[in-house]
Amino acid sequence: MSTMLPRASQLRAAGRGAVRTLTAGADPDRYFRWRRDRDGDPFEVRFPGFTPILFTGHPEGARDIFRAPVDLVEPPTPNPIAPLVGDASLILISGERHRRERKLLTPPFHGERMRAYGEIIRVSTLDEIADWTPGRTVDSRSALRAITLRVILEAVFGLTGTERPAEYIRVVADFLAAYTGPLMLVPPLRRGVFGHAPWDRFVRARDEFDALLTEDIERRRAEPEDGRVDILSMLLAATYEDGSRIDDGELREELRTLLVAGHETTATSVCWALFHLHRHPEVRERVIAEVRDLGATAAPEDLARLPYLDAVCHETLRLHPPVPIVLRRLTGPLHVRGVPVAAGATVGIALPLLHSHPDVWERPDRFDPERFVGRRYSPFEFAPYGGAHRRCIGFALAEYEMPIVLATILSRVRLALPERALRRPPPVSVPHNIATGPRRPIMFEVLGPRHQDDRSDGSSVPHGPG
Numbered sequence: 139m140s141t142m143l144p145r146a147s148q149l150r151a152a153g154r155g156a157v158r159t160l161t162a163g164a165d166p167d168r169y170f171r172w173r174r175d176r177d178g179d180p181f182e183v184r185f186p187g188f189t190p191i192l193f194t195g196h197p198e199g200a201r202d203i204f205r206a207p208v209d210l211v212e213p214p215t216p217n218p219i220a221p222l223v224g225d226a227s228l229i230l231i232s233g234e235r236h237r238r239e240r241k242l243l244t245p246p247f248h249g250e251r252m253r254a255y256g257e258i259i260r261v262s263t264l265d266e267i268a269d270w271t272p273g274r275t276v277d278s279r280s281a282l283r284a285i286t287l288r289v290i291l292e293a294v295f296g297l298t299g300t301e302r303p304a305e306y307i308r309v310v311a312d313f314l315a316a317y318t319g320p321l322m323l324v325p326p327l328r329r330g331v332f333g334h335a336p337w338d339r340f341v342r343a344r345d346e347f348d349a350l351l352t353e354d355i356e357r358r359r360a361e362p363e364d365g366r367v368d369i370l371s372m373l374l375a376a377t378y379e380d381g382s383r384i385d386d387g388e389l390r391e392e393l394r395t396l397l398v399a400g401h402e403t404t405a406t407s408v409c410w411a412l413f414h415l416h417r418h419p420e421v422r423e424r425v426i427a428e429v430r431d432l433g434a435t436a437a438p439e440d441l442a443r444l445p446y447l448d449a450v451c452h453e454t455l456r457l458h459p460p461v462p463i464v465l466r467r468l469t470g471p472l473h474v475r476g477v478p479v480a481a482g483a484t485v486g487i488a489l490p491l492l493h494s495h496p497d498v499w500e501r502p503d504r505f506d507p508e509r510f511v512g513r514r515y516s517p518f519e520f521a522p523y524g525g526a527h528r529r530c531i532g533f534a535l536a537e538y539e540m541p542i543v544l545a546t547i548l549s550r551v552r553l554a555l556p557e558r559a560l561r562r563p564p565p566v567s568v569p570h571n572i573a574t575g576p577r578r579p580i581m582f583e584v585l586g587p588r589h590q591d592d593r594s595d596g597s598s599v600p601h602g603p604g
Contacts, residue, residue, distance in 0.1 A: 165566045166462055166574065167490040170195065174491055180474050183486075187325035188216065191465065191484045192474060195491020197498060199475045201518040203466055203485055204525040209233065211466040211528075214484045218322045219572050221340065222398055224391030228531060229399070240531065242376050242384060243392065246369040247534045254367045255293045256438030259539050262288040263546040270551050272586040277579050279409045283311075285543060286401035286408075293535075294396050295354060296368030306350060310397060313347045314571045316340040322569065351390045359386075369396065396532065399572050403460035404536045406575040408543050411454040413564065413580050414505045415548070416555045421507060422548070425450055426588075429545045441545040442538050449510035451540045455522035457505060459489040460573040464524050489521060552585040 170193070173181045180194040191214075194200065203211070212232035223229055228239050245251070266285045270276060284307065291297045291306055316339045320327055330338045358374055370393065377383055384392075415422040428446050429436075441447070464487040472479050479485055494502035498519045499509070517525045523533035530536075547553075565576035 164568065166569065167567060170488040170491050171494075174488075179491070180477055180485075185323065188218075189214070189482075189484050191486045192477070192479055193463075193486045193488045193491075194474055195488040195495065196475060197492065197495060197516070197518045200487050200492055200521065200525070202472065202474045203464070203487055204518060204521075206466070206468075206472055206526075208237075208527050210468060210470050210472060212469060213528075214465045214467040216325055217465075221321070221328065221344070222317055222572055223395040226388040226391040227395040228392060229395060236528075238378060239384075239388075239392070240527075242373070242378060243531055245376070246372050247532060251367065251372075252534060252538055253439055255289070255535065255538065256442065256542060258292045259289050259542045260438045260546055262286075262292070263543050264550070267547060267551055270584045272584055274584045276553075276582045276584060278412055278582050279405060279575060279580060282405035282408045282543070283401060286405040286539065287397075289539060290397055290400045292368070294369045294393065294400075296366055296371065306397075309343070309347050309350055310401075313340075313343040314398065314402065316343040317571055319569055322571070347394065348390060351393050352386070355386050355389060355393075399530075400532050400535065402571060403573045404539050404543075406460050406570075406573055407451070407454055407458065407536070408540055409576065409580055410458040411450060411540070411544055412547070412553070412582070413555070413576075414454060414457075415450065415544075416553060416582070417560060417564075418505060421450065421505075425544075426548050429549050434549075438542045442541050444541060444545070446507065446511065447541045447545060449507035451537070451544070452510040452520070452522075453505060453507040456493045456499075456510075456520060458567055458574075459493065459522040460575075461524070461530075462489045462567070462574055463487065464489065464521070466528075487521070492519065492521065495519070548588070550588055552588050553582040554585055556581060556583060 173183065173193070174195055179196045180192050180199055182190050182192050184190045194203070213230045217230055220230060225231075228236065228243060231239060262285050265288070266281055287307055287310060288303060291303045297303050297306070316336070318336060318340075321336055321340060327335075328337050329335065330341070332338075354370070355374075358370060362374070363371070373384060373389060373392070415425065425447050428444050429441065432440055432444070465484060466486070467484050468479060468481050470481045472485065474485055493499065496502070498515070523530040523536070559581070565578045565580065567574040568577045
């Protein structure tokens with residue numbers, strides 16, 4: 139009998155862990171708020187297959203984690219996204235290797251390179267909305283994924299035309315669809331069963347994706363072209379401090395990370411922004427007026443600098459951070475809000491809690507871009523791209539892309555949410571591949587093209603100055 143008790147205890151613990159996983163996966167924001175209200179901050183969460191995680195959603199706790207010495211924190215293992223991005227991805231490496239890779243990968247996301255991407259973003263958006271004809275219903279997240287993936291394919295690979303990008307779009311879609319929530323959250327499921335298990339399907343999709351990447355890397359190494367501004371060209375030419383270059387295996391995993399993380403997260407953020415703008419017509423009207431005042435020939439970089447549009451983007455990211463948790467494994471002891479945490483433990487920041495903390499945010503459940511007008515928040519209060527030395531390397535591109543896509547759509551086409559979507563509460567954010575996104579599709583009805591003198595409600599006003 140005594141030998142059965144530990145086994146029974148294990149089963150009960152596994153059952154509780156499975157329930158926690160299902161609850162957190164069904165509504166992460168609600169789960170985190172419930173745990174904080176019940177247990178205080180910080181609180182511990184246990185998921186099957188992972189070490190316990192001590193979560194905080196308090197600015198003090200975020201400060202403790204983000205200010206921890208560089209050599210004290212590293213990515214947790216096992217990591218839920220490792221099968222997606224690969225063990226050599228910048229997201230998952232640490233120490234000197236992380237510093238070395240980050241230095242190599244940072245230049246493409248700054249300065250003149252960013253301005254070169256602006257026209258790619260605008261044209262990709264225009265191409266997608268060209269057939270948004272009156273009466274059509276659009277699945278916004280699907281359409282925005284197509285836009286942001288086109289941007290990444292041209293910015294990363296310099297791919298133009300239709301054939302090769304279409305191949306990538308199909309392969310990446312299959313790859314992301316194959317990595318289901320259960321595979322991400324329950325590591326024991328990552329096993330093959332005679333080629334027919336969900337894991338087998340994912341591995342086949344990943345192999346096809348890697349084969350495409352390998353072909354393009356090998357072709358570009360064999361036929362280098364001067365004057366190209368895409369990220370792959372820059373990485374192929376870049377050297378480490380010792381003069382060596384990135385090898386093909388590591389490059390493939392970094393490219394996979396850029397393609398997956400670089401389009402899914404931004405597409406979801408723009409989707410949420412459009413949703414809120416069409417539930418708050420006064421905010422939408424103000425954005426459209428701000429864009430209209432720039433004139434029809436405004437450059438993409440001018441759109442990216444519009445202050446109220448920027449506030450809308452930041453308020454969207456506050457309510458819906460695309461990657462809602464920040465995780466760190468400790469290599470040494472740390473205190474999080476006075477709670478001692480031992481080396482080897484994992485700590486996390488729950489961004490939905492941080493972005494709604496009552497000490498910082500008044501009426502946090504309300505969509506209110508005004509809170510970002512003329513005010514900046516500390517990285518311990520607002521951290522949609524993580525923080526410290528592990529802040530998302532693509533955040534500059536995401537912050538550049540999001541307002542350009544929004545401004546281009548809003549200035550060209552009039553959309554409306556179906557009446558039912560206006561009456562219902564906003565959809566819940568749920569885990570989806572590398573990011574979270576709305577549980578149900580966000581559909582828009584296309585009302586027609588927008589002209590320079592159109593108001594958001596379809597009426598016309600005289601042209602303003604200039």
